[in-house]
Amino acid sequence: MYRPLDVDTVIDYVRSHPRAKDHLDTTGELEAVEVGDGNLNLVFKVFDRSSNRSLLIKQALPYVRVAGPSWPMPAERAGFEARALDVEHRCAPGLVPEPYWFDEQLMLNAMENLVDHRVIRFPMMEAKRYRDLGVTIGDFLxxxxxxxxDFALDAAEKRSMMRGFFNVELCRITEDLVFTEPYLRDAPRNRWNPRIDADVADFQADEELKAEAAKLKYRFMTSAEALIHGDLHTGSIMANDHDIRVIDPEFAFFGPMGFDVGAFIGNLFLSGASHEIHSPDPDARRSYRRYLLDEAIATWTTFEAGFRQRLTDVSSPSWSSVGFQEAFIASVLRDTAGFAGAKxxxxxxxxxHVADLDSIEDLDDRARAERIAIRIGRTLVRQHGKVGSFDDVVAIAAAQLEVRDG
Amino acid sequence: MYRPLDVDTVIDYVRSHPRAKDHLDTTGELEAVEVGDGNLNLVFKVFDRSSNRSLLIKQALPYVRVAGPSWPMPAERAGFEARALDVEHRCAPGLVPEPYWFDEQLMLNAMENLVDHRVIRFPMMEAKRYRDLGVTIGDFLxxxxxxxxDFALDAAEKRSMMRGFFNVELCRITEDLVFTEPYLRDAPRNRWNPRIDADVADFQADEELKAEAAKLKYRFMTSAEALIHGDLHTGSIMANDHDIRVIDPEFAFFGPMGFDVGAFIGNLFLSGASHEIHSPDPDARRSYRRYLLDEAIATWTTFEAGFRQRLTDVSSPSWSSVGFQEAFIASVLRDTAGFAGAKxxxxxxxxxHVADLDSIEDLDDRARAERIAIRIGRTLVRQHGKVGSFDDVVAIAAAQLEVRDG
Structure with a gap:
């Protein structure tokens, strides 16, 4: 029977689970803390003090945690996370937490506890630099x-995998919150800083922007290119100084590849906009923004090179066509630009919202940073169909972030 | 237990089926004939002579009928046909045979017998004109x-419908036979008229053509726009002088809309090419080709107008954007052109092959017609990404079919 765990019952659960003993001493003294800071789930770290080992238990609640039981959300999403984490772990070992087990009754995933990793969004607000961030995420992608x-999987394998990823409820969240509501004047869930009322009214009246956003939504809904993470922002990445991991793939489904690439890059640009305030010193600001753009470039470059390298091994002659490969990469790039802007x-x-911006308490200050982000996002969405190289994406961001080469 | 029926056992089967009595007098004198002329199935017409009523039984064989048991093909395709026919009947009543029942054990579909309809491909070789052919097929599409x-269905409804249409084996036939093998010099299943060896060698060396064909294949495999018929050629349409029906949706799956539109239009152009020989009289030839082009235009025009009309009712504001709708129609048009060429x-x-061309016994004559079709198909595939209006498609065909306005 499903029941939400707490710091006491999670210990009983771990003690009694036959696979827990591979990861800690279940007969010893266990301690649990609840650390969930996301929107949706309970997250427990369970420590075994005697052997200094630990594991993490992530349990889905049957509603949206930030909203409460009035916004139900099927706990079955834990199953999508389990299946996606398993695939990611197989494809990119070491770049995600190691999955231990999935409990279908309690809708929880047990996995490797990343002991001293932090979600990177918050340190990045203090201009933290992670070595090889873009290279690592580009490699993961x-x-x-x-x-x-379809380049790596036989059609039957891909279709059979797709059956496990009809992630309707979580896709609907993205369709509504990313692609639909921000462009509507009267969507009740929209909220924004009152100081940018005029900017919001302006962009919600931009018919070209709305048309491009609708094209992106249609691609999100109809383009089943690969199993995408589906929520790859800087709150879905944990790191310490020598290790970077992608977490939280519960939004995973078969969608357009550029959605993942764009989500991450868009969040780098959001961070860059927020440093309008977080880094008052102009040299420090310029330097951190240069770092962020370099990581965006490294992400795309590593992704593109890694993908092209793998494409040299394809078995179907259709995909070996140079002209096809160029067109394919160009299409992922256009999607990347558009989805980055929409995100x-x-x-x-x-x-x-994101903490990068919402943590800026002074509303006028926040508005300054937000206007930078709006200009980048709006240009990316409007222009995404015309982007011909990643330089174009960088130029759009750099123009607003006042970063020039050198 | 599955067993293939014959003209005797099909009568016993119909007599004993509880739903047959809604369609004929099962206690009367029944007569059955096998009329399957396709590549895959047994097709029985069962008549009740006393009441002059009838029904049709279409049974899937577990192998490709034209190739024999050495080329296995899951009989489960009858289930895809049953589900697709049901959807088509609901969306376009009167434009498909009425489905009666699906027998999962025997992998057969019982449906309305189209008494005096003929598959239109054959009469069209004799320059038969069907009134409103393009309008009817455009309306069906x-x-x-x-x-x-996604314009009509909620995301959950669409995903739930998609679960019934993972038509892997029949999609694989299309992927291999339409998009892959024709472009390979050494695919063992390829066959062609030896008189066009040079033409085939030339197009199989055309790297731009191969790149465009690979793009179309990728769209076929990743673009889940709608439930498409999947095999909508002139052999999948039956008609008499006042009624037109689309049959045989066993290839149905969620794919790109332009694949259906293109399949039909490409087959009109194939017919046009074949009349290089079938209509030796220049005036008769020009007139029939003009008819075929007019039907192609009516198909697109009716499809586009009908789709636009329905789009005015969409509930999601994303899809009401005029800019989005224009881009969407333009994208279906490009797909239509490309898929028409590939087909x-x-x-x-x-x-x-198709009877339109293979029925031409003299190999030099046949080569003349085939070269016309190759030129149209090759131009459509190569140029499909640049097609901006249906006039462009018509111009490409008309240039080879020597049809000018007026």
Whole structure:
């Protein structure tokens, strides 16, 4: 029977689970803390003090945690996370937490506890630099997206995998919150800083922007290219100084590859916009923004190179055509640009915001940073169909972030 | 237990089926004939002579009928046909045979017997004209493709419907025979008229053509826009002088809408090419080709107008954007052009040919017609990404079919 765990019952659960003893001493003294800071789930870290080992238990609640039981959300999403984490772990070992087990009754996943890793969004607000961040995420993207695409899988394998990822409820959240509501004047869940009322009214009246956003929504809904993470922002990445992991794939489904690449890059740009305030010193600001753009470039470059490298091994002669491969990469790039922009805009106007911006208490200051993000996001969405190289994406961001080469 | 029926056992089967009595007098004198002329199935017409009523039984064999048991093909395809026919009947009543029942054990579908209809491919070789052919097929396309798209269905309804259409084996036939093998010099199933060896060698060396064909294959495999018929050629349409029906949706799956539109239009152009020989009189030839082009235009025009009309009712504000709708129609048009071309080329170089051309006994004559079709198909595939209006498609065909306005 499903029941939400707490810091006491999670210990009983771990003690009694036959697979827990592979990861800690279940007969010893166990201690649990609840650390969930996301929107949806309970997250427990369970420590075994005697052997200094631990594991993590992530349990889905049957409603949206931030909203309460009035916004139900099927706990079955834990199953999507389990299946996606398993695929990611196979394709990109070492880049995700190691999955231990999935409990279908309690809708929880037990996995490796990342002991001293932090969600990177918050340190990045203090200008933290992670070595090889873009290279690591680019590598993760190339590995997972290639391995679950029609280039690597036989049609039967891909269709059979797709059956496990009809993630309707979580896709609906993205469709509504990312692609629909931010562009509507009267969507009740929208919220924004009152100081940017005029900017929001302006962009919600931009018919070209709305048309491009609708094209992106249609691609999100109809383009089953690969198993995508589906929510790859800087709150879904944990790191310490020498290790970077992608977490929380509960939004995973077969969608357009550029959605993952764009989500991450858009969040780098959001961070860059927020440093308008977080880094008052102009040199420090310019330097951190240069770092962020370099990581965006490294992400795309590593993803593209890794994907092209893998494409040299394809078995179907259709995919070896050079002309096809160029067109394919160009299409993922256009999607990347558009989805990056859409993911930026929804964080300012839609229901779910980011701490990078919302942590800026002075509303006028926040508005300054938000306007930078809106300009980047809006240009990316409007121009995404015309982007011909990643330089174009960088130029759009750099123009607003006042970063020039050198 | 599955067993293939014959003209005797099919009568016993019909007599004993509880739902047969709604359609004929099962206690009377029944007569059955086997009329299957397709590649895959047994087709029985069962008549009740006393009441002059009848029904049709279509049973899937567990192998490809034209190839024999050495080429196995899961009989489960009858289930895809049953589900697709049911959807088509709901969306476009009167444009498909009325489905009566599906027998999962015997992998057969019982349906309305179209008494005096003929598959239109053969009469068209004799320059038969069907009134409103393009209008009817365009209407069928607008109805079925809209009703099963994200414009009409809620995301959950669409995903739930998709679960019934993972038609892996029949999609694989299309992927291999339409998009892959015709472009390979050494695919063992390819066959062609030896008189066009040089033409085939030339197009199989055309790297731009191969790149465009690979793009179309990728769209076929990843673009889940709507439940498409999947095999809508002139052999999948039956008609008499006042009624037109689409049959045989066993290839149905969620794919790109332009594949259906293109399949039909490509087959009109194939017919046009074949009249290079079938209509030796220049005036008669020009007149019939003009008819075929007019029907192609009516198909697109009716489809586009019907789809646009339905789009005015969409509930999601994303899809009401005029800019989005224009881009969407333009994308279906490009797909239509490309898929039309690909479906033409595969009928000349690939495994499965069409009677329009193969019935031309003199190999030099046949080569003349085939070269016309190759030129149209090749141009459509190469240029499909640049097609901006249906006039462009018509111009490509008309240039080779020597049809000018007026």
């Amino acid at each position: 190339a590995r997972t997206l290639y391995a679950t695409s 930026m805009l929804r964080r300012i106007v839609g229901f779910a | 607008a109805r079925t493709l809209y009703a099963t798209s 033409m080329l595969r009928r000349i170089v690939g495994f499965a």
